[in-house]
Amino acid sequence: xxxxxxxxxxxxxxxxxxxxxxxxxxxxxxxxxxxxxxxxxxxxxxxxxxxxxxxxxxxxxxxxxxxxxxxxxxxxxx
Numbered sequence: 001x002x003x004x005x006x007x008x009x010x011x012x013x014x015x016x017x018x019x020x021x022x023x024x025x026x027x028x029x030x031x032x033x034x035x036x037x038x039x040x041x042x043x044x045x046x047x048x049x050x051x052x053x054x055x056x057x058x059x060x061x062x063x064x065x066x067x068x069x070x071x072x073x074x075x076x077x078x
Contacts, residue, residue, distance in 0.1 A: 003038050015042045028066050036062040037074045044078065 003017035022035035040062055043055035055078075062075055 003035065007038075007042070015039065018042060022061070030068065030071070033062065033065040033067055033071050036065055037071060037078070040078050041074075 002012075003014045003021055006012035006017055007014035018035050018039040022032055022039055025032035025035060036058060040055050040058035043051045043058055046052075046055075059075075059078055062078070065071075067075060
């Protein structure tokens with residue numbers, strides 16, 4: 001996933017890449033769920049208080065997505 005690569009390498013805009021991945025992946029696919037996990041995580045880690053509300057919306061999309069066991073653990077952490 002480009003978003004995760006950008007985050008780990010400290011380049012680009014990982015949040016924008018995660019949002020793009022979430023909206024272009026097939027709904028309900030593992031890739032879409034992973035993108036929602038990363039989007040919500042990035043928003044929660046932001047220093048901008050406005051991103052906290054956006055994280056709630058990202059989490060709502062994540063909660064509605066089918067998840068495997070690992071994705072469930074990530075969602076629980078969020």
